[in-house]
Amino acid sequence: MAKAYLDLDIGNTFTKFQGYGGLGHLSGRFRNSDFRQIELMFGQEVAGQSVTVRLAAVGDIGHFDRIVSMLDRYAVKWYRVTSELLTDYIQLAYQDVTSIGVDRVLNMIAINHIYPKRKYIIVSVGTALTIDLLANGKHLGGYILQSPESQLKSFPAVANLPSLDIGEDVSLNPGSNTEDCMRSGVMLSAIAALEYISLKHKGYDVTITGGGAAQVSSLLSCSHQLEENLVLKGMSFIHRGCD
Known part of the structure; x- marks a missing residue:
């Protein structure tokens, strides 16, 4: 069996x-x-x-x-499954491997197995927006930003602004009311960051995953691909401790 x-x-x-x-x-x-x-x-x-x-x-x-x-x-x-159990599968840039999110590590393992010996910018759009650089199985470091959704929800804590959901019709167009300005603004900050990283690291392919990936993808002008469920795909490639 x-x-x-x-x-x-x-x-x-x-x-x-x-x-x-x-x-x-x-x-x-x-x-x-x-x-x-x-x-x-x-x-x-x-x-x-x-x-x-x-x-x-x-x-x-x-x-x-x-x-x-x-x-x-x-x-x-x-x-x-924790990050420190996965160091045989990916060479991490972190000295303290326990401090990197296991989701980021599994995303990299998945990409490294699906597209071996290539250079990738791996973007995950969830509660946070994470960006990791991967070259031939080696993690070169990354970035952690607030995702557009998290930025919107954080505004009331720092300014006299409403708490909003991102909605479905995302845009980079200038807003004509406070809510639209906020939504376009948070998308602009995410897209600008990703376009900059893509421009800075020429020769790297870009893949986007996570719950907010489709919205970010719809506004991104640089070449990229969408990948669903990278964490689960990464888990499918690992075997340590499961025999």
Whole structure:
């Protein structure tokens, strides 16, 4: 019987999952706020099977703890994938490898396996906007910015401005009211940063992933590609501690 694995990418808003082996039919995502749906999936699809669950978590520690507690109730074997376990797969620029987000490392592992021996700028648009430079399997460092969505939500703390969602119709056009000015402004700051990095590092391909990737992609003029679920793709390439 094929080994069954279930990989979980636990973010701030969503938990994404992908099964392998006997659970190969499972894939998708749940909102973290819909924890009951996650429990139902485990009760129906995972409980009672010989399965190993691999967890990558950068989000709310409370949500991670709830998932681990659930796995323990079902007596499911699980491992947490952390950055320090992945140094055999990618050469990191960080001296303290425990301080780099595991999502960034898994993104780089995925790109390095899918497009080996190439130079890449890897952009992840989530709660934060991260940029990592990768050349032939070596991490050359990166940048962490606020994502457009996070910038919008942070304005009320520093100015007399409303808290807004980014919306779907993003634009770089000058706004004619405060809300449109804010939305265009935060997109402009993200796009300007990415265009600058792309211009500065000629010869690097650009890939964008994350929940806000499509909106950023729609406004970016430099050549780039979209990649979905890079964290889960990275997890599919690793095996340490899961045998």
